[in-house]
Amino acid sequence: MNDRAFALLAQEIAPSRRSFLIGAAAAGSSLVIGFSTFADVAQGTPTSNPFSGYLQISPDETVTIYSSQMDMGQGIYHGIATLVQEELDADWTKVSVAGGFGNPALYGNLNMGGKFQFTGGSSGTASSWERYRRAGATARAMLVAAAAEQWNVPLNEISTSNGVVSHASGKSTTYGALATAAASRPVPGDVTLKESQSWNYVSSETLRRYDSALKSTGRQQYTIDLHEPGMLTAVMIHPPRFGANLQSFDGSKAKEMKGVVDVVETPRGVAVVASGMWEAMKAREAVTVQWDESKAEKRSSAELITEYRAAADKGGDAVAANAGDVDAAFAKAAKVLEARYEFPYLAHAPMEPINAAARMNPDGTLEVWGGHQMPDLYQAAAAKVAGIASDKVILRVMKTGGGFGRRASPDADIIVEAVATAKALGWKAPVKVQWTREDDMRGGRYRPAFVHKLKAALDDKGELMALRDSVVGQSIAKGTLFEAGLVREGVDRLSVEGIRNLPYAVPNVRIDLTTTESAVPVLWWRAVGSTHTAYALESFIDEIAYATGKDPVEFRLAMLKDKPRHAAVLQLAAEKAGWSSPAPTDRYRGIALAESFRSYVAQVAEISIESSGRPKVHRVVCAIDCGVAVNPDQIRAQMEGGIGFGLGAILKSQLTLDEGRIVEGNFDGYDVLRMDEMPKVEVHIVKSSAPPTGVGEPGVPPIGPAVANAFFKATGKRVRILPFSRSENS
């Protein structure tokens, strides 16, 4: 990785209060909004690159918005378009969104220091909230100013609507017609954003996703669909065990096969290049490879879990949270509760298996297509492999068939493979590297396996006096560019988020961490640490409530007196689910609460028990407080999706290591939620004027413990080893 990318990342990842400046200039005959500094505009610099802006209005009336955020299905393109539209007042049918890149000053994630471009941490809307409304308002102000000058009328007599500028006299013209003139207007130093009572699109139900028709008719293009002229397809041969290295390979038999172009070495394995996917897959079987497995992970899941259990029993040396005197509280406890929770490795398994494509152009620029979730990093990684300067790398930001964290790999794995394969072919042809489902399932970057050992000290009145959690698992950030920002005093915050900051007022708390080592690569997986911390904490809190004869809602509320937003979603979910009245016959309810990515979500699951003994989830009532609800229907969509995603994982999904090899290869072994298992989800959004926060991930954490708590209510059994489908739970 180059020094610049490192410098961008080696910093505290925290919200930035840096203000930003908006500039504008003409690009051809279009108005482009969004240069990072006025100096850029004064020097007349980056005008030719249409990606160097927030939005562009062209004489043909089209409005193209350049998104700092990648869209993997979460709808952030729609969200950003909504923010621009609120202030710009364009013709919505002419609005489209494309991915921007190559300008961290412009696109830096304001929730993460502002200096590098990153989609993740459910921060897209928060980072864009002011930025893109301001971009829209700036463009509108310049269009109005251009009209005022042309018509020689005062600014305040001009109105705009749906891309049309009008004057009381009856004069009117369009944004497209004014674009060129507007581009030469001075950029307003500060624009006033609308007050909430004047919003037409933000928090409205009327604006539908602009990409729904494309996606309902098979016309949306993804990386897998690329068929640039002469483009070849490559499949990879990865090490059978993580940490193994390539020794030698023989591709001679494969090269004789029909459609096969070459078999080449890359830093991450062998690439089999052919005219198409089927030809490449068939040829792959004819390649023999020798691996050096001396440094490879060779343990099985059973050995790993035994080690994790021992570490959890012992407790970790790294302290993530320490309040009061936990040891003293346990010494005088009237009752002690203990529970251990175990979580498997999980695959993201996005529907579009991982891919990227690369082409070296005659002018020395390198195009790289893919799901570019960390553009600056991927630009640098591609440049390094290609041996060219970063600014020669043109990223084509594609929409992806899901992601769930998988497209934000700090080592730019698939980018490296695509560029290295194209380079190994002497740049003779554009190449698309396409993983199969099995490659994707066995290719690493998993939600790490974790074990939590929780202990609670209760006094003689049944009050919770102390809580301990010993957390054991691999670090996601360690060894990556994110380590400096995320690992503090031996604690990767991603390992303990959700429990380090537990919302409940408990006088004595100690959270410790043992960070384990393995060659199994791990990564953020939708909702990251809270996928296990919330399950462990919220199951255990429920267990304590029942142990002390208290109602789970009342028990939590008593410890949330200083946490009004937590308490409000908990009460709202309980109320809407009818918590205080009996559940229908043979139905059982469980509740859970989790704050993640600065949003607050509570869920009530209503289940029955099937003849197999497994839970059937019928209904989930979800309450969320995510500040201003920019797109209420998309918030509902993310809650529905997050609930299904989390539910499938806790019920059925796990990856198993057999002497270092991943056993599961496809959706038969690695099962996920299907239509007949999807509960009816009702979403209730708390009305709020607080700045918007995340929705992509926060729907995931509460569903697991809500179902587990309902399962306890129904059966008296606590599910502590996930997923539910494991034999230990039957």
Next chain:
Amino acid sequence: MHITLNGQSKEIDADPDKPLLWILRDDLQLVGTKYGCGQALCGACTIHIDGEPARACQTRLADVAGRNVVTIEGASGKVAEIVQSVWTKLDVPQCGYCQSGQVMAAIGLLSTNRKPTDEAIDDAMSGNICRCNTYQRIRAAIHEAAKVLGA
């Protein structure tokens, strides 16, 4: 090999064992039909063969000789139009990748069952995975499409 593809007669010169999925996607560049698993486990490649939903990844070219194949690009008629317009109206897709297959499966269901129950929807659609978990909206869209069809 001769097939009827999206209403047009087509002569295809390829290995008869080649999966129809890769003939559609790579040879004919009809990329609306998606690859998801290659083993008929996810439904992303759902097409219609002689009007019946089928998985293109597990269908060899030889299997469709002389038969009538319809992909998402060729989906037409009243049921298809209604399904796709309802899908859009309810903002069903998130990432959208599985939706070609979902839409083709739903057209298949509604073509034979104009008023499917929840159980019939479960039966017809549980082979189609959506990792964004848009299942609730898919169900709602099928009910809504049935309503429009019956109107």
